[in-house]
Amino acid sequence: MIKFLMYVVIFFVIGYNYAIITKGTIFDHFLIMLLTLFVIIFLVEWLFSMIRKRKIRKSKVRNQNTQMEENAESAEEQSLVDLMQELKTEFHKTWEIPYKDYHIKIVNQYNEEQLYINDTLVDSRKRTSWYSFLIPFQSLKALIEVDHQPMDIKVKLGGLVSLQCKVYINKKLVFKEKIKYDWLSGTIKEKD
DSSP states (O other): OHHHHHHHHHHHHHHHHHHHHTTTSTTTTHHHHHHHHHHHHHHHHHHHHHHHHHHHHHHHHHTTTTOOGGGHHHHHHHHHHHHHHHHHHHHOEEEEEEETTEEEEEEEOSSEEEEEETTEEEEEEEOOSGGGGGOOEEEEEEEEEETTEEEEEEEEEEOSSEEEEEEEETTEEEEEEEEEEETTTTEEEEEO
16 A cells, blocks of 8 residues: 555656646646556556465465475565466467468467467567556468468457457458456456
């Protein structure tokens, strides 16, 4: 709660002063942008702290009789590593779609999306900074030739609370799958 109040005060001071300076310009709604950024950062931090606390609680219950105080720090560090590994495996998904003489393979990882045509990587998007995770969807593109006609392949991956994969060939939807996760239990809730 203290962290929340600190964020509010800092963003209000920065936003208020910036709004006074930019009044009457296109940037006069910067305070709204800062407050939205604050809420997003706070929610992400809250989500990761909830997941981490749940992992630590489970770890402590399992090892209640054998765990000593000296091992507590190493257990917390290991649980964070385990948490990151679990997140990586949850977001790792592969789709394979046959289309005429082509084999289309789409790989989604927690920080990278890849498009393969006949086992050759043709496009990929890598998330290299924290703010790149704020963009919920990524697009991958490729060009194939069917019956001496060039055809565009466009793959749209991502989502806010679910994982969606849509494949368009010449702007026609040929594949669609949506996976909804239950974030509290860590399982797949629904698959369309």
